[in-house]
Structures are given as structure tokens and as C-alpha cells.
Amino acid sequence: MDREKVIKWLNVCKTSHYAVGIKEDYPCRLCPYYEKEYCMKELISDALELLKEQEAVELYSMNAERTYGICPKCGKIVFRYGNVEENHYCGVCGQAVKWE
Numbered sequence: 001m002d003r004e005k006v007i008k009w010l011n012v013c014k015t016s017h018y019a020v021g022i023k024e025d026y027p028c029r030l031c032p033y034y035e036k037e038y039c040m041k042e043l044i045s046d047a048l049e050l051l052k053e054q055e056a057v058e059l060y061s062m063n064a065e066r067t068y069g070i071c072p073k074c075g076k077i078v079f080r081y082g083n084v085e086e087n088h089y090c091g092v093c094g095q096a097v098k099w100e
Helices: 003-015 039-053
Strands: 068-070 077-079
Touching: 003 039
Parallel strands: none
Antiparallel strands: 068 077
């Protein structure tokens, strides 16, 4: 999933004449989603998928003290330093993590 592509075309759709009710599709014709039958549905679906990827997930194999665990995305060890609120992401891949 190309995050930058999705953000770019969401912004184009949001600000295009077509989005505000003027039936002019010039910016839409430049969009890679334009050729699809339901272009907005595809674009929104991709945006939701990207948001879903950012949701925090539980770590695997946490030790009893909950001071470290395995990131489910990249398999690297994530250490908890200090307060849980300070450690929301894997330091290697950036996956949001939960300590509960």
C-alpha cells in the first residue's frame, strides 16, 4: 500500500471541483483510481486499510514483568523503558504496540 499515493489523492478528491458539486473531472482524470468503476470506494478502502495498519497490537511473548516482548510485525524485541505511555511503537518498524 502506497501511503503517499493515498494521502495525495484523498487531498485531491477533497479539494476538487467535483467534490464540491461542480461537474468537472479534470483532477480526477489524473488519479490512478479514476479508471476503476467505484474509484472513491477503492480510495476510501485503501485509506481505511492504512489506518488499520496503524492500530496498536499486542506484543508476542511478553515476559512476566511486561518489560519486553516481540513485535508481531517485524519479529524484533521491543523494550519498555519507564512508563508505558512513553513506549507506544516498535523502535525498528514503527508498529504501534500495546503493553496490556
